[in-house]
Amino acid sequence: MFKRKKIVWLLLLPGLIGLMMFYVVPFFGGIYFSVTDGSFENRFVGMDNYIDVARNPMFQMGLKNTWELSLLCAPVIWLMAFVLSAMLKTLKERSTAFRNILLLPYLMPSSALLLIWTLMFDYGGVINRLVTALGFERVLWLEEDALRFPIVLLYVWKNLGFSVVLFASALSAVHPSLYEFASLEGAGWWTQAFRITLPQILPTAFLVFVLAWVNAFKIFKEVYFIGGSYPSQAIYTLQHFMNNKFAKLDYQDVTTAAYIFAIGVMALFALMYASKAVRSPSEA
DSSP: OHHHHHHHHHHHHHHHHHHIIIIIHHHHHHHHHHTBOOSSSOOBOTTHHHHHHHHOHHHHHHHHHHHHHHHHHHHHHHHHHHHHHHHHHHHGGGHHHHHHHHHHHHHSOHHHHHHHHHHHSSTTSHHHHHHHHTTOOOOOTTSGGGGHHHHHHHHHHHHHHHHHHHHHHHHTTSOHHHHHHHHHTTOOHHHHIIIIIHHHTHHHHHHHHHHHHHHHTTTHHHHHHHHOSSOOTTSOOHHHHHHHHHHTTOHHHHHHHHHHHHHHHHHHHHHHHHHHHHHHHHHO
């Protein structure tokens, strides 16, 4: 047993070294840049950079939009993925093709997705043709505040399939006898989904929500390709602020903004895990 553990650690060593070099060391090393002034001598300035960045209106706008987009995308992805996976479970073997179709946008390159999306939401595209067919005026979907709708829709479409696959794997472990008994008692599909399925797969449901929330913070790439470095204020994210500061070689503001955001995210997930830990003993 001891030799087997030594071999496992030996096999994990290359990955651990890469993780330390490219993630752990830069994460802690960046603290040095966040507390210096960026001059030739790199003088220590303490929390001055954090105060200056927190007062920056562009940082405040980017942070606000990032949280709003994540709070919008993550619950939508979670709810749609759960409902779709529960519906696909009823199809049994026939659900494989539908799961592959849902997973396809997740595997496609972002450039291809953006090309399809820009053609669909163009002023003369499919979406505006449907809008005019319903008797409404065309909308400039790719400009100003209206751009938020196609961005959110694109992100949900892209990440929905991965969450469906995670839910589907958890649903396969739920015993069919529970649904048979519920059907005999007159429980409908919605009742079975939220009274039987969801409690049975609660750990996986929590994991899917966490992953959906983490992925929602990665919405910058799609927004950047469509809106550029300085898009509309409605979709200007924190990543835009950091990317623009990095282009100006202002490493102090980049690292400071990153650590402020990291503290907020870690505090949020700590509260989520704490609430889950408090509920688990009570449910037991």
